[in-house]
Amino acid sequence: xxxxxxxxxxCLTYKHGKYLRQALDxxxxxxxRFAYEIIVHDDASADxxxxxxxxxxxxxxxxxxxxxxxxxxYSKNVSITHKxxxxxxxxxxxxxxxxxxxxxxxxxxxxxVDFLEKHPEYIATTHECWEVDENGKMLSSRxxxxxxxxxxxxxxxxxxxxxxxxxxxxxxxRKEAIELNDPEVADKYGKIKATGDVKKAMLISIRGDTYCxxxxxxxxxxxYSGGDSWSAQLSKINVNRFVFDECLAMEDFARExxxxxxxxxxxxxxxxxxxxxxxxxxxxxxxxxxxxxMCSMFPSKTYIVVKIILTLIKYPFLVLTTxxxxxxxRLLYGKASI
Numbered sequence: 300x301x302x303x304x305x306x307x308x309x310c311l312t313y314k315h316g317k318y319l320r321q322a323l324d325x326x327x328x329x330x331x332r333f334a335y336e337i338i339v340h341d342d343a344s345a346d347x348x349x350x351x352x353x354x355x356x357x358x359x360x361x362x363x364x365x366x367x368x369x370x371x372x373y374s375k376n377v378s379i380t381h382k383x384x385x386x387x388x389x390x391x392x393x394x395x396x397x398x399x400x401x402x403x404x405x406x407x408x409x410x411x412v413d414f415l416e417k418h419p420e421y422i423a424t425t426h427e428c429w430e431v432d433e434n435g436k437m438l439s440s441r442x443x444x445x446x447x448x449x450x451x452x453x454x455x456x457x458x459x460x461x462x463x464x465x466x467x468x469x470x471x472x473r474k475e476a477i478e479l480n481d482p483e484v485a486d487k488y489g490k491i492k493a494t495g496d497v498k499k500a501m502l503i504s505i506r507g508d509t510y511c512x513x514x515x516x517x518x519x520x521x522x523y524s525g526g527d528s529w530s531a532q533l534s535k536i537n538v539n540r541f542v543f544d545e546c547l548a549m550e551d552f553a554r555e556x557x558x559x560x561x562x563x564x565x566x567x568x569x570x571x572x573x574x575x576x577x578x579x580x581x582x583x584x585x586x587x588x589x590x591x592x593m594c595s596m597f598p599s600k601t602y603i604v605v606k607i608i609l610t611l612i613k614y615p616f617l618v619l620t621t622x623x624x625x626x627x628x629r630l631l632y633g634k635a636s637i
Contacts, residue, residue, distance in 0.1 A: 305333035306408055306471070307390030311340050311379060313371075315398030316347040317433075318520060323355050325401040325517075327362065329408045338387050339398075340366040342373055348398065378489030380499070381479055392471055396517070400468040404516035411471040414510060422507025423472035425452070425465030428517045438521060449513035457504040459565045462542070464509045467496045468517040476503045484556055491552050493545035501549045505559055539574040540589040543567060547596065567596070571603070572610040 308326055312319060326337050337359075339352045349367050356365045366383050373379065385393075392412060396402060404410075411424045430438040452464040464470075477499060479485040491498050503509060546563035553559040571593040578586040597603040 302334055304336050304389040305331075305412060306335040306392045306394055307384075307388035307474075308335060308337045308394045308396060308408075309340070309380065309384045309388070310337055310396055310398060311342070311384075312344065312348050312352070312398030313342045313373070314344045314346050314348060316344070316351060318399040318401075319348055319351045322396055322398050322401045323351075323363070325403070326396055327359065328405050329402070330405045331409045331412070333409075333412065335362070335408060336364055336389060337362055338364045338366065338384055340379055340383055341368060342379070343368045343371045376490045378485055380477065380495070381485040381488065385474070385478065388474065391474060393474055393477070394471040396468045399520045399522060400466070400517060401520075402468065402517045404514070407516040408471070410512070410514075410516075414512075415471070415473065418510065420508070421451075421510045422476045423464075423470060423503050423509040424512065425469040425471075425509060426512035426517070427515045428466045428469050428519050429515055430521050431518045433520060433522045435518075435520075449511055452504070452509040452511055454504045457500060458561060458563055462497050462545070462566065463500050464504075464511060466517070466519045467499075468519060470499075472503055472509075476506050487552065487556055492548045497545055498549065501553065501561070505553065505557065537574075537585070537589050539570045539577070540593065543570045543574075543593050543596075546570075567593070568603075568606045568610055571597075572607050575607060 310322065310326070315322070323337070323339070329335065339355070341349050341352055352363070352365045352367065356363045364387065366387065372382070392415060394408060394411070407426075411426075414424055415421060432438055452461075457464070479488055488498065488502075493501075546567055550561045550563060553561045571590070574586070574590045574593055578590050594600070594603050597606075
């Protein structure tokens with residue numbers, strides 16, 4: 300096996316002390332024909348996360364590379380990936396596993412590298428994953444929100460069907476897929492008001508196609524207690540309005556900074572329609588105000604009314620397709636993934 304680092308694994312942590320050992324062990328169990336490194340970045344956690352990172356860095360000094368912050372960088376709108384991870388990464392490929400998720404397949408890295416080596420036409424790969432709760436119990440009633448079809452995820456797919464090609468811990472891409480060599484551009488990227496995985500999906504999709512494996516090779520942990528996880532944060536906000544604004548912010552960045560015209564209109568209509576449905580089912584002033592705001596972003600009242608009606612007609616079929624797809628994956632992979 301060559302000593303040259305082929306894959307750099309980005310592990311972002313924040314108050315993940317309860318779960319971090321499982322995450323790191325799942326990375327260290329990888330069976331590969333190449334060398335890899337694990338860059339673990341802690342964003343000034345107040346729990347024992349940093350201590351665990353130091354422990355693993357001491358035990359696996361040739362693999363685990365710690366970056367420990369004394370001040371929280373996320374709160375400063377810093378792109379941690381571009382400011383800290385990429386400059387430290389020595390690999391040709393970048394893979395991800397945040398401190399509360401974990402991988403389940405010991406050959407995950409090898410499979411993804413083999414594919415990218417054989418297929419230079421693709422810039423990234425993802426795969427299927429399953430969700431578990433904070434105690435590791437399978438959430439069989441919930442099915443991941445990313446791109447569910449095996450095959451190619453393109454810029455068109457990103458704009459019209461799904462913002463995400465997969466959950467963060469499923470992604471591996473060529474290093475150049477997300478490089479932003481201009482510090483000012485990296486700074487603007489960090490300030491986009493969108494979640495890190497969605498911004499990354501946008502950037503990668505602009506630069507190339509992603510191949511999606513149907514294999515389940517990781518588990519994503521949904522944590523609603525404690526208040527610090529993204530799942531917990533999303534449970535307290537209007538998600539449709541948030542994702543709506545994400546799309547607008549990314550359109551602005553792509554146009555102004557990258558000279559690329561993105562068009563999320565199909566998804567924006569869908570989020571607006573869902574917002575209307577939730578307002579009707581459980582009316583309150585905040586929901587109504589958000590719905591009116593979303594409508595105001597479209598060119599005309601007639602346009603949005605017609606589009607909402609058409610989306611309402613199609614929506615039951617979209618829900619049915621999603622549930623059938625989820626049932627199929629549970630039948631194929633559920634038992635093997637537990």
